[in-house]
Amino acid sequence: MPTLNAFYAQSGGVTSVINASACGVIETARRHPDRIGTVYAGRNGILGALAEDLIDTGRESAEAIAALRTTPSGAFGSCRYKLKSLEKNRREYERLIEVFKAHDIGYFFYNGGGDSADTCFKMSQLSQSMGYPLQAIHVPKTIDNDLPITDCCPGFGSVAKYVAVSTLEASMDVRSMAATSTKVFVIEVMGRHAGWIAAAGGLVADQGIPVVILFPEIPFDPPAFLARVDALVKYHGYCTVVVSEGCHHPDGTFIAEQGTKDAFGHAQLGGAAPVVAQMVKEALGHKFHWAVADYLQRAARHIASATDVKQAYELGQRAVELALEGRNAVMPTIERIADEPYQYRIGTAPLDAVANTEKFMPRDFISEDGWSITDKCRRYLLPLIQGEDYPAYSNGLPVYVTLENHPVPKKLPAFETA
Amino acid sequence: MPTLNAFYAQSGGVTSVINASACGVIETARRHPDRIGTVYAGRNGILGALAEDLIDTGRESAEAIAALRTTPSGAFGSCRYKLKSLEKNRREYERLIEVFKAHDIGYFFYNGGGDSADTCFKMSQLSQSMGYPLQAIHVPKTIDNDLPITDCCPGFGSVAKYVAVSTLEASMDVRSMAATSTKVFVIEVMGRHAGWIAAAGGLVADQGIPVVILFPEIPFDPPAFLARVDALVKYHGYCTVVVSEGCHHPDGTFIAEQGTKDAFGHAQLGGAAPVVAQMVKEALGHKFHWAVADYLQRAARHIASATDVKQAYELGQRAVELALEGRNAVMPTIERIADEPYQYRIGTAPLDAVANTEKFMPRDFISEDGWSITDKCRRYLLPLIQGEDYPAYSNGLPVYVTLENHPVPKKLPAFETA
Incomplete structure (x- = not known):
C-alpha cells in the first residue's frame, strides 16, 4: 500500500484532554511510517484545511508530542465553524478534497462533537462520489457528554x-x-x-x-x-x-x-x-x-481524571488503527462492560448514526423530585472521575507544551470561505 | 508549672490551609502533655467561646488531627464576628475570661486576620488588668495577604x-x-x-x-x-x-x-x-x-501550594512553642531570607503592631502603566506557589476529614451576645 499523509483537526470548544487524543493520533501514526507519512494538523481546525493552512507535526519532537498528553486546550487551535450542507455549500467540501489531494492526504481525523461528526461523515461520502479515496474517522470530544452510542466522551x-x-x-x-x-x-x-x-x-x-x-x-x-x-x-x-x-x-x-x-x-x-x-x-x-x-x-x-486522559489517548490511538484497518466513516467509542470495578472496551460506531444526534440524561439518572442524582447516575459517573493524572510542575506552575506549529508550504491558490 | 488547657479558634473567611495551622497547634500541644492539658476549639470561632460551646479536640484520633493538614475549610467552624472595643462591650471580653477560667484555659490561640489579631491583643490586655493569666497568641491567616510585618500569610x-x-x-x-x-x-x-x-x-x-x-x-x-x-x-x-x-x-x-x-x-x-x-x-x-x-x-x-501548607503548619506549631516559652500578645511571622533559592525563618511580631493594620501591595510591585506585575513582584510571589501538596483521593474525590467535634460539658450560665 502507498504511504499517505494524514490530516488531524480539533473542532469546537476545547477540553483539558483533547490534546491527549491528538497525542494518541500522532504517536500511533508515527509508529506506522510505512503507511502514514506525516500528520498535518489544521491550524484553527477545519478552517486550516479550507485555507490550506496546515501544520507540519512531523517537525515536532517526540517529547513535545508526548507532552500533549498533559496539556489542556487545543494545541493547533480550534474553531467554531460548521460546514453547511453539501447542497448549500458543495464548494467548501470540494476545496477540502482539493487540499487533501494536493498534500497526499488519505486519512482524515476529526476531533470534535456532533457537528464535526457530521462534517466527517459528509467528507467520507463526498470523497467516494468524487472518486478520491479518503478514510474519514471521527475522534469523539465534548465536555457535554452528549454524543450517542459511546458510553462517555473524552473531556x-x-x-x-x-x-x-x-x-x-x-x-x-x-x-x-x-x-x-x-x-x-x-x-x-x-x-x-x-x-x-x-x-x-x-x-x-x-x-x-x-x-x-x-x-x-x-x-x-x-x-x-x-x-x-x-x-x-x-x-x-x-x-x-x-x-x-x-x-x-x-x-x-x-x-x-x-x-x-x-x-x-x-x-x-x-x-x-x-x-x-x-x-x-x-x-x-x-x-x-x-x-x-x-x-x-x-x-x-491540573485536576483531570486519569480515566478520561487514558480514554482520550486510546480513542486517538484507535482512530489511527481503524484507518489502517481500512475503516471509513466510523468513530471509536467507549463501551462499558462493568461499573465496579470499572471495565470498558473500545468499540466503533458508524458516523451516520452519530452525526447530529444529542444524547440527553436518562430521566432515571435524576431523582424523582428533580433535585439530585439517582444511584444509577452515581454508578455511571463515579468511574469516569477515577484517578489523578497530574502534569509536571516547574516554578509552581504546570509545564504545558506550546508546539512550534510550523506551516506546510502552500500549493494551491487562496480560497475564500462562505 | 501547672498544666493548663488551651483554646483555639478560627476566625473570618476560611482558607484551604487554615486547618493545617490547627493541625500544627494541636499536634504540638499534644507533644507537651506536662504543660498543656486539652486543646478546646471554639465552635464557630470566638462565638463558641462566648457561648461556652467548646469542642474537645482531645477526643479526636491522631489520624483525624493529622488529616487536618490536607483538609480545606474550617474544621471547627468559623465566624464573622468582630468584638467591639473594650469600652463599648467590656462584658463580652469579661465573658471570654470567665469561660476560660471555668475551663482552666491558660493559652489562647486565635487563627485569623487583622480583626482577630486585634481581639487577641485586647484579650491579652484584659487578662492582665483582670489578674487572670492568659497567654494570647495570634496565628496569622488570610488569603488577602494583608497582615503587616509577616512576609506573607498562610492561605x-x-x-x-x-x-x-x-x-x-x-x-x-x-x-x-x-x-x-x-x-x-x-x-x-x-x-x-x-x-x-x-x-x-x-x-x-x-x-x-x-x-x-x-x-x-x-x-x-x-x-x-x-x-x-x-x-x-x-x-x-x-x-x-x-x-x-x-x-x-x-x-x-x-x-x-x-x-x-x-x-x-x-x-x-x-x-x-x-x-x-x-x-x-x-x-x-x-x-x-x-x-x-x-x-x-x-x-x-486540591491545588494548594506546598510552601503555603508547610508554613501554615509551622506557624501553628510555633504559636504553641511561643506560648510554652512564656510569650504573650505576639504572632509568629514568616521572615524571608532569600528569594531564590527561597529561604525563610519564623519570627515574631508584637500584636499591637499587627492589629488593624492593612498591608497594601507596594507600588513598585505593579508596573508603571498599572496593567501588570514587576519583576520584583514576580520574585516575591514565585516562592509562595512552589510545590504541590496533594490530598489523598478515594473514589475520584479528595479524602477530606470531618471531625467528630464532641462538645465539652458547660459549666456556666448561658450568655447573650450583643
Whole structure:
C-alpha cells in the first residue's frame, strides 16, 4: 500500500484532554511510517484545511508530542465553524478534497462533537462520489457528554471531576461559615442542553453535603426550588446549589436571560448563578456566595481524571488503527462492560448514526423530585472521575507544551470561505 | 508549672490551609502533655467561646488531627464576628475570661486576620488588668495577604497558585478558540483592598500569555483599559483580564457592588467580571467569556501550594512553642531570607503592631502603566506557589476529614451576645 499523509483537526470548544487524543493520533501514526507519512494538523481546525493552512507535526519532537498528553486546550487551535450542507455549500467540501489531494492526504481525523461528526461523515461520502479515496474517522470530544452510542466522551470525565472536587471544597467552606455568614453557595456549570456536568456536583452528596441541582432537563420551578433550599438550610445550616447554564423556565427562557437588577438599579449581566443567588436572598434572606466556573472547568488539566486522559489517548490511538484497518466513516467509542470495578472496551460506531444526534440524561439518572442524582447516575459517573493524572510542575506552575506549529508550504491558490 | 488547657479558634473567611495551622497547634500541644492539658476549639470561632460551646479536640484520633493538614475549610467552624472595643462591650471580653477560667484555659490561640489579631491583643490586655493569666497568641491567616510585618500569610500562597494555574489554563483555552470565537477571557478574583491575589494572575505572562490586571490599588480607567485590551488582542489575537473584586472607580465605587453588606459592614462584592466583559464587548465587539472563582479559589486544597501548607503548619506549631516559652500578645511571622533559592525563618511580631493594620501591595510591585506585575513582584510571589501538596483521593474525590467535634460539658450560665 502507498504511504499517505494524514490530516488531524480539533473542532469546537476545547477540553483539558483533547490534546491527549491528538497525542494518541500522532504517536500511533508515527509508529506506522510505512503507511502514514506525516500528520498535518489544521491550524484553527477545519478552517486550516479550507485555507490550506496546515501544520507540519512531523517537525515536532517526540517529547513535545508526548507532552500533549498533559496539556489542556487545543494545541493547533480550534474553531467554531460548521460546514453547511453539501447542497448549500458543495464548494467548501470540494476545496477540502482539493487540499487533501494536493498534500497526499488519505486519512482524515476529526476531533470534535456532533457537528464535526457530521462534517466527517459528509467528507467520507463526498470523497467516494468524487472518486478520491479518503478514510474519514471521527475522534469523539465534548465536555457535554452528549454524543450517542459511546458510553462517555473524552473531556467529560475531567470536567465532572473538576465540578465534583470544586463543589465539595466550596461546600465545606460554606459549612464553616454558615453560623454567621454565607449559608447558600451557588456554582454555575456548563451544559446548555444536557445536565451531565451539573450531575457531577451531585456526587458530593455521598459526603453528607446538602446539594440542590438545577438541571436543564427539569423546567425551573422557583417556589419549589426555594422551598427545597429553605428545608436544607433549616436542617443542615447551609446548602449548595449547582446550576447548569442551561437551566430554563418552562417557556424555554434561560434563567440567565432573566433581567434582574442590582441594588443600584443596574441590570445584572449574564450568569444563572447570580440570578439564583439573588432569588434565594430575596425570598429567604440567606447570605450567599456564587461562582461561575466557565472555562476554568473545561481547561482544568491540573485536576483531570486519569480515566478520561487514558480514554482520550486510546480513542486517538484507535482512530489511527481503524484507518489502517481500512475503516471509513466510523468513530471509536467507549463501551462499558462493568461499573465496579470499572471495565470498558473500545468499540466503533458508524458516523451516520452519530452525526447530529444529542444524547440527553436518562430521566432515571435524576431523582424523582428533580433535585439530585439517582444511584444509577452515581454508578455511571463515579468511574469516569477515577484517578489523578497530574502534569509536571516547574516554578509552581504546570509545564504545558506550546508546539512550534510550523506551516506546510502552500500549493494551491487562496480560497475564500462562505 | 501547672498544666493548663488551651483554646483555639478560627476566625473570618476560611482558607484551604487554615486547618493545617490547627493541625500544627494541636499536634504540638499534644507533644507537651506536662504543660498543656486539652486543646478546646471554639465552635464557630470566638462565638463558641462566648457561648461556652467548646469542642474537645482531645477526643479526636491522631489520624483525624493529622488529616487536618490536607483538609480545606474550617474544621471547627468559623465566624464573622468582630468584638467591639473594650469600652463599648467590656462584658463580652469579661465573658471570654470567665469561660476560660471555668475551663482552666491558660493559652489562647486565635487563627485569623487583622480583626482577630486585634481581639487577641485586647484579650491579652484584659487578662492582665483582670489578674487572670492568659497567654494570647495570634496565628496569622488570610488569603488577602494583608497582615503587616509577616512576609506573607498562610492561605495566600495557595490562592495565588490556584489563580495562576487557572489563569494559565483558561488563557490557553482562549488562545485555541480565538480565531473564530472567544478573544477575551475575564477572571474575577478576591482581594477587596489589596491586589495580591490579582497579582498572581500576572505570573502567567512568563509563558507568553497576554494579561491585563485590574488592581484595587489602581483606580479603574475604562478608556485606557479598553485601549490596552484592544492592543493586546490586535497583537496576540486574544487576551486575558484578571480583575480584582476590589477594583474600583476613582470615586471609590466598586466596579460591581451587590448592595449587601457583611457583618463588618463591608460591601459584599461579586460580579466585576461580567461588567468588565460587557464593556469590552460593547466597545471592541470581541466575543468574551468570564468566570468568577469566588470560594473555589480559597477552598481549592486540591491545588494548594506546598510552601503555603508547610508554613501554615509551622506557624501553628510555633504559636504553641511561643506560648510554652512564656510569650504573650505576639504572632509568629514568616521572615524571608532569600528569594531564590527561597529561604525563610519564623519570627515574631508584637500584636499591637499587627492589629488593624492593612498591608497594601507596594507600588513598585505593579508596573508603571498599572496593567501588570514587576519583576520584583514576580520574585516575591514565585516562592509562595512552589510545590504541590496533594490530598489523598478515594473514589475520584479528595479524602477530606470531618471531625467528630464532641462538645465539652458547660459549666456556666448561658450568655447573650450583643
